[in-house]
């Protein structure tokens with residue numbers, strides 16, 4: 001999977017990761033001929049609408065653990081309600097059936113990420129690809145979110161981002177950060193254990209949380225630029241984890 005990212009050459013700043021997530025999914029789908037794509041934890045805010053999926057020539061299925069979130073998803077999309085880290089006993093589970101599984105801002109909420117990766121291996125068809133996009137510790141902003149009690153971090157996020165207040169349409173889910181790290185040397189052995197030999201971790205630094213705080217924004221940007229230049233894994237802010245299941 002590394003060759004694709006070597007060729008594309010992503011920027012170090014996480015803004016690239018946000019701006020290019022959907023295009024990356026579609027480019028990988030085209031490159032590997034992947035048609036049936038499941039978004040894990042797509043909930044009320046899936047990556048593609050029915051029209052966008054049709055235009056891209058993909059079959060798009062939205063998964064979530066919460067049927068209430070799936071009830072709010074974009075109209076006309078197929079849904080599959082199950083826990084990606086569970087025992088895969090739910091009726092909506094279809095093993096070996098997806099060509100691609102993707103997720104955005106879900107893995108930090110999952111209790112049992114290694115099991116989730118094992119389940120992804122079971123749910124993918126041979127040669128299938130998974131791409132997850134998640135925030136990483138110990139970036140100071142997420143480390144703070146991790147160590148503060150949930151009520152305090154919720155209050156800060158609600159103050160900074162009014163849309164994420166209760167009933168604001170963009171709720172804050174509790175974050176656990178299990179295996180949410182940017183260090184390839186940490187993640188790769190876990191992904192190998194989950195059954196994947198073809199693994200790539202794309203690291204990003206920087207974030208937008210201080211965008212409305214002049215001074216702090218520039219200081220933080222300088223810190224992240226230096227961390228990116230030196231490849232400091234401990235303080236990555238986000239990562240893409242990309243794996244391909246063996247063709248069998």
Ligand SMILES: C[S@@+](CC[C@H](N)C(=O)[O-])C[C@H]1O[C@@H](n2cnc3c(N)ncnc32)[C@H](O)[C@@H]1O
Pocket residue numbers: 040041042043044045046063064065066069082083084085103104105106109110111173
């Ligand atoms: C922060 S929201 C992200 C929603 C969307 N992916 C986005 O980018 O806006 C996290 C979503 O993951 C779902 N989720 C959490 N744990 C899950 C699990 N174990 N299996 C499937 N979905 C899960 C939540 O219900 C929620 O809809």
